[in-house]
Amino acid sequence: MDTTGETILCDLDGTVYSAGTTVDGAAxxxxxxxxxxxxxxxxxxxxxxxxxxxxxxxxxxxxxVRATELFTPVTAARRYLAAxxxxxxxxxxxxxxxxxxxxxxxxEGHHPITHVVVGDARDTLSYPVLDEAFRALQxxxxxxxxxxxxxxxxxxxDHLDTGAIVAALEYASRSTAVLLGKPSQDFLRLAAESAGxxxxxxxxxxxxxxxxxxxGNAAGATTVQxxxxxxxxxxxxxxxxxxxxxIDTIAALPELVTAASTHASD
Numbered sequence: 001m002d003t004t005g006e007t008i009l010c011d012l013d014g015t016v017y018s019a020g021t022t023v024d025g026a027a028x029x030x031x032x033x034x035x036x037x038x039x040x041x042x043x044x045x046x047x048x049x050x051x052x053x054x055x056x057x058x059x060x061x062x063x064x065v066r067a068t069e070l071f072t073p074v075t076a077a078r079r080y081l082a083a084x085x086x087x088x089x090x091x092x093x094x095x096x097x098x099x100x101x102x103x104x105x106x107x108e109g110h111h112p113i114t115h116v117v118v119g120d121a122r123d124t125l126s127y128p129v130l131d132e133a134f135r136a137l138q139x140x141x142x143x144x145x146x147x148x149x150x151x152x153x154x155x156x157x158d159h160l161d162t163g164a165i166v167a168a169l170e171y172a173s174r175s176t177a178v179l180l181g182k183p184s185q186d187f188l189r190l191a192a193e194s195a196g197x198x199x200x201x202x203x204x205x206x207x208x209x210x211x212x213x214x215x216g217n218a219a220g221a222t223t224v225q226x227x228x229x230x231x232x233x234x235x236x237x238x239x240x241x242x243x244x245x246x247i248d249t250i251a252a253l254p255e256l257v258t259a260a261s262t263h264a265s266d
Contacts, residue, residue: 005037006257007195009188009221011206012044012058013152014229015250018207020155022061023228025251030064032254039195040069043188043204045181045211047073047146047162048095048120071191073146073181074101077117080144080180081105087114091141093133093165094119112139118166118177119146125165137173147181149211153230182208183215205253209234209241217241222260226250 010016016026033040042065046054051070058065078101081088089111092102102117113136121129137143148163166177181187185199192199200220206212207229216223225231225243228250247256 005039006261007039007041007192007197007202008033008253008257009041009043009191009202009204009216010250011182011208011212012042012054013046014207014231015205015212015226016042016058016063017061018229019153022063023249023251025249027062027064029250029253033257034064036254036258038257039197041071041191041195042069043071043182043191043212045073045147045149046120047098047181048122049097050074050101053097068194071187071194073119073187074098076180076184076187076190077102077144077146078105080178081115081117084114087111089113090115090117091133091136092117092119093121093125093129094146095121096123099124113141115142115144116169117144117146118162118169120152120162121165122159130165130169133169134172137169137175143169143173143175143177145177145179145181147211148177148179149208182211183218185215185219188215188219188221203257205250207231209237209243213243214241217243224253224256 017023051072055065055067088105089107090102090105091113092099116133116136145166146162148166149161150163151158152161170177188199192202203222204212204216205224207226213223213225223243225246227248245256
């Protein structure tokens with residue numbers, strides 16, 4: 001089989017699975033891309049659980065994703081905090097299952113808080129937690145957003161996402177968050193470099209025009225909008241954020257990549 005040698009940066013939630021259900025043909029599409037010789041990285045804004053649980057969930061769905069292929073805001077946050085020095089001391093406004101990921105950056109005793117990390121905190125969020133974070137920001141801590149989506153789609157409907165909490169803390173503290181998830185260009189660059197290429201040489205596939213497609217377009221990547229996940233909700237956004245290609249589902253991606261690569265070589 002002819003190989004394309006393309007690098008694929010693929011979204012997960014809304015693209016590989018949507019509202020709790022694996023998209024028909026997703027696993028087969030990923031296997032098909034591998035057979036074409038594509039290098040795949042999975043970029044997700046999932047900030048409610050650590051990488052190991054995300055991988056376990058994908059494997060349960062029959063989707064073959066390897067640990068080295070997965071990029072999450074949690075991965076980026078740990079790297080960001082590790083590079084900030086030995087005096088880092090974090091308040092983590094995150095889910096209970098994710099808190100352990102940030103324990104190495106929490107110092108015992110009366111040390112000033114240097115960073116407030118905000119992620120999906122649906123099971124831990126309370127007014128006292130928000131107030132502690134707010135006071136730390138007032139005292140000079142840096143606000144770090146794992147992502148800033150407005151809402152998330154789940155099996156039982158739409159839910160407030162991390163971006164709403166980040167916006168509240170920004171407004172109250174008059175601070176601006178450092179963004180570590182999509183559509184951060186640093187996030188895209190990190191994933192592209194791990195595959196040995198540059199951001200403008202990759203394909204970016206996703207359902208969300210405001211994160212996946214906007215991020216890819218800003219980098220000069222080849223963008224592909226799938227009509228699953230948030231697609232039906234974003235007619236207004238797609239009027240100004242246009243992907244290079246649009247397909248019904250990820251199942252059509254191997255054929256599209258093959259056709260585009262063949263055309264480019266003619």
